Amino acid sequence: MGYELLKEFCISRDIDIRFDEPMSRHTSLKIGGPADMTFFPDESSLSELKRILAAERILSIVIGGGTNILVRDNGIEGAVIFTSKMNNIALNAERATLNIEAGCSLQKVINMCVENGFGGMEGLAGIPGSIGGAIAGNAGSFGFEIKDVIKSVNLLMPDVGIKELSVSDMNFQYRSAKIPPDSIILSAVLSLKKDEPVEVRKRIDEFIKEKKSKQPVSKASAGCVFKNPKDIAAGRLIDEAGCKGMRAGDIEVSAMHANFFINNGKGTADDFLKLMDTVSSKVKEKFGIILEPEIRILGRSGYIE
Numbered sequence: 042m043g044y045e046l047l048k049e050f051c052i053s054r055d056i057d058i059r060f061d062e063p064m065s066r067h068t069s070l071k072i073g074g075p076a077d078m079t080f081f082p083d084e085s086s087l088s089e090l091k092r093i094l095a096a097e098r099i100l101s102i103v104i105g106g107g108t109n110i111l112v113r114d115n116g117i118e119g120a121v122i123f124t125s126k127m128n129n130i131a132l133n134a135e136r137a138t139l140n141i142e143a144g145c146s147l148q149k150v151i152n153m154c155v156e157n158g159f160g161g162m163e164g165l166a167g168i169p170g171s172i173g174g175a176i177a178g179n180a181g182s183f184g185f186e187i188k189d190v191i192k193s194v195n196l197l198m199p200d201v202g203i204k205e206l207s208v209s210d211m212n213f214q215y216r217s218a219k220i221p222p223d224s225i226i227l228s229a230v231l232s233l234k235k236d237e238p239v240e241v242r243k244r245i246d247e248f249i250k251e252k253k254s255k256q257p258v259s260k261a262s263a264g265c266v267f268k269n270p271k272d273i274a275a276g277r278l279i280d281e282a283g284c285k286g287m288r289a290g291d292i293e294v295s296a297m298h299a300n301f302f303i304n305n306g307k308g309t310a311d312d313f314l315k316l317m318d319t320v321s322s323k324v325k326e327k328f329g330i331i332l333e334p335e336i337r338i339l340g341r342s343g344y345i346e
């Protein structure tokens with residue numbers, strides 16, 4: 042099957058397919074060269090799309106909200122599958138569970154929790170991106186991680202099909218989860234606690250207020266660039282190594298939170314990577330600690346997990 046047949050398949054399933062799509066349009070950093078091809082399938086077409094891409098030997102990666110990635114300037118080889126059309130939520134009010142498709146935004150889930158008086162997700166309030174991305178990176182804040190509310194995760198696995206995994210199968214760690222290569226999170230069941238909507242709202246408002254006072258949430262960033270080493274915040278190390286306000290081109294270490302790098306408008310992935318290098322060298326020089334990236338770096342010259 043060639044591109045023509047791939048296009049025909051997409052037309053028959055009403056899948057939006059784009060060629061040479063600039064990834065800067067799909068990342069919170071507003072950085073990233075073109076992906077050879079991009080797809081926006083719903084869940085019912087995903088496994089067939091993956092099968093066709095595999096048969097054609099076209100590499101593919103999956104992206105949710107694009108809020109935790111740096112895409113290199115020379116773009117992405119092969120296919121990018123976006124999950125934004127996989128965004129249904131089924132609610133079981135009695136059991137306080139939500140069955141959520143991976144492309145749902147965390148914000149939509151949190152709004153649903155408030156409306157229905159479900160507690161447990163408050164610590165994730167204000168984190169942008171999708172449920173799939175949050176699970177892939179075990180997103181968290183204020184001492185809370187998404188793994189705390191996960192009951193099970195449905196994965197689409199190559200040569201296996203759809204498989205339900207438990208929390209222990211996912212082996213969640215700080216900002217990571219065990220996802221077999223080339224697998225896609227399709228959906229997850231979250232188990233929450235019944236509470237008064239007004240109380241849930243109150244806690245969310247407090248977390249969002251705190252987040253806004255500490256993080257440059259309105260600027261173009263990808264959240265924390267580096268993982269926190271054991272028992273110390275990476276932001277503190279970067280700050281104490283004298284890196285706040287440091288720049289490479291139009292990328293700047295935020296003066297508000299040193300572990301956030303801001304794109305002031307014309308920043309490139311090369312600038313971003315240069316600044317990461319400079320900052321990690323300064324931290325190593327001063328503290329002897331090697332910082333590990335939290336953001337995922339994607340693109341033609343490599344993929345750092």
Ligand SMILES: Cc1cc2nc3c(=O)[nH]c(=O)nc-3n(C[C@H](O)[C@H](O)[C@H](O)COP(=O)(O)OP(=O)(O)OC[C@H]3O[C@@H](n4cnc5c(N)ncnc54)[C@H](O)[C@@H]3O)c2cc1C
Pocket residue numbers: 069102103104105106107108109110124143144167168169170171172173174175176177178179180181182220224225226227256257258259262263264265337
């Ligand atoms: C202003 C700001 C504040 C932030 N604050 C926080 C915070 O407090 N805590 C925190 O943890 N993070 C934070 N982040 C980072 C980011 O928002 C989260 O990590 C978020 O959960 C990423 O979700 P996403 O859908 O955008 O993932 P993406 O950036 O799209 O993808 C990230 C990774 O997940 C993989 N992935 C995405 N969807 C799937 C899927 N369906 N199946 C398999 N793999 C998938 C991708 O391949 C990629 O490797 C912040 C970011 C910003 C911009």
